[in-house]
Amino acid sequence: MNNLSYARIVGTGSFSPKKILTNKDLEKIVDTSDEWITERSGIKQRHILSENEVLGDMVYDAAVNAIDAAAIDRSQIDLIIVASATNEYSFPSAACILQNRLGIKNIPAFDINAGCTGFIYQLNIANQYIQNGSAKCVLLVAAEALSKVTDWTDRGTCVLFGDGAGAAVLVADTKPGIRSVTIGADGSYKDLLYAKDAMYVEKKDALVHMAGSEVFKVAVKKLGEIANHSLEINNLPIEKLDWLIPHQANMRIIQATAKRINLPMERVIVTIQDQGNTSASSVPLALDTAIRDGRIKRGQTLLMEAFGAGFTWGSALVDY
Numbered sequence: 001m002n003n004l005s006y007a008r009i010v011g012t013g014s015f016s017p018k019k020i021l022t023n024k025d026l027e028k029i030v031d032t033s034d035e036w037i038t039e040r041s042g043i044k045q046r047h048i049l050s051e052n053e054v055l056g057d058m059v060y061d062a063a064v065n066a067i068d069a070a071a072i073d074r075s076q077i078d079l080i081i082v083a084s085a086t087n088e089y090s091f092p093s094a095a096c097i098l099q100n101r102l103g104i105k106n107i108p109a110f111d112i113n114a115g116c117t118g119f120i121y122q123l124n125i126a127n128q129y130i131q132n133g134s135a136k137c138v139l140l141v142a143a144e145a146l147s148k149v150t151d152w153t154d155r156g157t158c159v160l161f162g163d164g165a166g167a168a169v170l171v172a173d174t175k176p177g178i179r180s181v182t183i184g185a186d187g188s189y190k191d192l193l194y195a196k197d198a199m200y201v202e203k204k205d206a207l208v209h210m211a212g213s214e215v216f217k218v219a220v221k222k223l224g225e226i227a228n229h230s231l232e233i234n235n236l237p238i239e240k241l242d243w244l245i246p247h248q249a250n251m252r253i254i255q256a257t258a259k260r261i262n263l264p265m266e267r268v269i270v271t272i273q274d275q276g277n278t279s280a281s282s283v284p285l286a287l288d289t290a291i292r293d294g295r296i297k298r299g300q301t302l303l304m305e306a307f308g309a310g311f312t313w314g315s316a317l318v319d320y
């Protein structure tokens with residue numbers, strides 16, 4: 001191990017499109033109600049891209065916010081990773097598009113797709129690069145333009161999703177930082193949550209398909225397990241955990257996970273009411289929101305977790 005063997009978050013950023021779609025707005029589009037959506041999911045509104053906005057715009061704005069918060073020079077960044085399943089290009093990657101917009105050259109830039117678990121996968125990868133000395137300053141952006149792949153005639157899914165981006169800058173440091181990041185996947189669940197590529201199928205099949213209650217059951221079980229796993233491998237008693245920053249898919253799933261690790265809801269960051277489910281971006285968006293509004297402070301210990309299409313899952317224990 002080299003001296004700078006820990007990956008530490010030095011700045012975060014986020015971006016939410018200006019356009020807001022409320023539950024009341026959705027009542028005019030599909031057979032639903034504000035009451036049903038609030039009770040079953042906890043969502044009150046979501047941000048949606050306008051017709052002329054694309055994923056790359058959110059990626060860039062969130063990245064700039066994080067770079068500013070980190071107070072680093074762009075030239076220090078030596079790796080860019082973007083997590084998304086909704087890039088406007090099949091290629092080049094959203095990371096290469098971002099690199100160009102930031103005016104940086106000659107550093108590696110690539111995308112990953114781990115569904116809603118994108119940010120936790122990114123933390124895992126960034127941690128490896130920093131621990132083995134291959135990178136010293138990593139820019140992560142997780143972003144989703146889910147409104148572009150939402151079936152606006154399907155009330156089972158269209159009330160859930162939103163657009164947004166979250167970002168973080170991680171640097172090599174002598175102290176933690178990331179204490180552990182555990183990730184996993186089981187592709188045998190691929191048919192419960194998917195959107196096929198529009199290149200191969202009719203438009204309708206290229207939209208989000210989700211067997212909601214089946215996904216719900218596996219998510220509750222898996223998220224409880226992995227949250228506990230992170231606490232156990234770090235020997236961290238629950239009293240020493242300052243915040244849980246969960247994937248914002250469903251308020252009932254968030255409450256179940258908090259209960260499973262015996263954490264009161266006062267120590268859980270919840271943004272789902274304002275954002276809906278923004279997939280990969282949901283955890284870094286919640287993280288940035290709570291850092292900027294002063295809830296999360298330097299020196300606190302954070303547990304982040306997510307679950308999504310694949311299925312994929314992951315949890316990270318981080319000293320902020």
Ligand code: UT7
Nearest residue numbers: 032033036040116155156159212213215216219249250308
């Ligand atoms: O982020 C990646 C992972 N994703 C998740 O973790 C999401 C997991 N799933 C969920 O969050 C929940 O399953 C949903 C919020 C999607 C649905 O909640 P649910 O309690 O599982 O409801 P359900 O799908 O079992 O549907 C219950 C009833 C059905 O009617 P019947 O068959 O009981 O008459 C649905 O047709 O609610 C009906 N329904 C709706 N009613 C009003 C489904 N969607 C709606 C709607 N408005 N939007």
